[in-house]
Amino acid sequence: MAPDLPARLFDPDARARLQAVFEVDFDRPAVADLHQEDPQVLAGVDVLITGWGAGTIDDALLAAMPRLHAVHHAGGSVRDLVGEGCWRRAVRVTSSSDANAVPVAEYAVAMVLLSAKQAFRSQVVYRRVRAFVDREREFPSAGNHGAVVGLVGASRIGRNVIRLLRPYDLKVLVFDPFLSAAEAERLGVRSVGLDELLSRSSVVSLHAPLLESTRGMLGRRELALMQAGATLVNTARGALVDHDALVDELVSGRLWAVLDTTDPFEPLPASSPLYDLTNVVLTPHMAGAVGNELTRLGDHAVDSAISMFRGDSPVAGEVSEESAATMA
Structure with missing residues (x-):
């Protein structure tokens, strides 16, 4: 996601809730292109939270993240985000489309x-x-x-x-x-x-x-x-x-x-x-989440990540390969 997006998506409460369950380094700058991320960092990723402009999680990224098992998108459609390899590897995916x-x-x-x-x-x-x-x-x-x-x-x-x-x-x-x-x-x-x-x-x-x-x-x-x-x-x-x-x-x-x-x-x-x-x-594309509405997307992504970690069923916003293909 864009380097400045996490600060707009996640307020202090959302950050605290996420850090209570996962090891998250909010001081580390987000990268616009995961292909440019440190390979050692990618190798330790279990859960990925993405936002607008994240690019496609392709086979190369999947190979670099062997532990990845969940992607939580703090945005709408995941059609251009999730590559076919994610579905083949049974990576679970959620979207904040309901919030957007x-x-x-x-x-x-x-x-x-x-x-x-x-x-x-x-x-x-x-x-x-x-x-x-x-x-x-x-x-x-x-x-x-x-x-x-x-x-x-x-x-x-x-x-x-x-x-x-x-x-x-x-x-x-x-x-x-x-x-x-x-x-x-x-x-x-x-x-x-x-x-x-x-x-x-x-x-x-x-x-x-x-x-x-x-x-x-x-x-x-x-x-x-x-x-x-x-x-x-x-x-x-x-x-x-x-x-x-x-x-x-x-x-x-x-x-x-x-x-x-x-x-x-x-x-x-x-x-x-x-x-x-x-x-x-x-x-100029103002209808979707903007300004103070972005934290609604961040809250949804955090809720989904924690819910999936706890083993809840169903998980809010979970997307299947079939439903992803018809997202706006």
């Missing part, structure tokens, strides 16, 4: 509610006219009472969003091919096809993982199904959407968007027209 899902869902819900209220559009209008605004005439469809919100993906984050939206008077539609009608009813949402969701929703929020089957799942045809003036909120991966098609829709002014930019462009090219569009809210 909390701020992402909070961000998404805030943006959904503000979008349905047309807060972003009203700001643009007010700044332009600099005078009295007739709200009822200018924003006749604004508000969250009975508004239709579409969620693409009943993922870990998607389900958090569903839970957080429950107190509001919204009609929530969900598209997820793996969501059964019975489960949708239990969640208090309606399961529909993607086309119906896009055409009916005033706000569409993306929560699907980026897989080969979901890459570009919103193309020109799908974006054209959205209502004029509807808002697309993307706190998932940018590559879920055909970028050029989205830019065209946004430049035309037909759609609005809240984009927490991730791949394929992180950051967006400096020449991107999205920076200058008043119908686009851009943030």
Whole structure:
């Protein structure tokens, strides 16, 4: 992980809890690339705690860490972290995805509610006219009472969003091919096809993982199904959407968007027209854990490490090879 990340992940209490069970040297600087670590240090590693930017634990690293039996990731997806050799050697893996899902869902819900209220559009209008605004005439469809919100993906984050939206008077539609009608009813949402969701929703929020089957799942045809003036909120991966098609829709002014930019462009090219569009809210990958939220990830990783050491079952956040392949 990045050398300065441990100080932001682990507060004094987390450090003390970890050191009560394991031999941990917090004074030793973290390394961004484990391949550059002292081989003698690697040879004595039983448990590895990783963070963003850790690189892949490949066969070379596994050979250098013959005692390694557990990896606890203080971050989200482990798809690019855990090499196939880890699974072959039965190294146990946990992820703090549940902890990272909390701020992402909070961000998404805030943006959904503000979008349905047309807060972003009203700001643009007010700044332009600099005078009295007739709200009822200018924003006749604004508000969250009975508004239709579409969620693409009943993922870990998607389900958090569903839970957080429950107190509001919204009609929530969900598209997820793996969501059964019975489960949708239990969640208090309606399961529909993607086309119906896009055409009916005033706000569409993306929560699907980026897989080969979901890459570009919103193309020109799908974006054209959205209502004029509807808002697309993307706190998932940018590559879920055909970028050029989205830019065209946004430049035309037909759609609005809240984009927490991730791949394929992180950051967006400096020449991107999205920076200058008043119908686009851009943030630099802020939805996930940042600032004081990082300690939630550290606490989760420490809890998982201690739980696994004690022999608890199940261990919070434990990831299988199969589930790792579908992580966002």
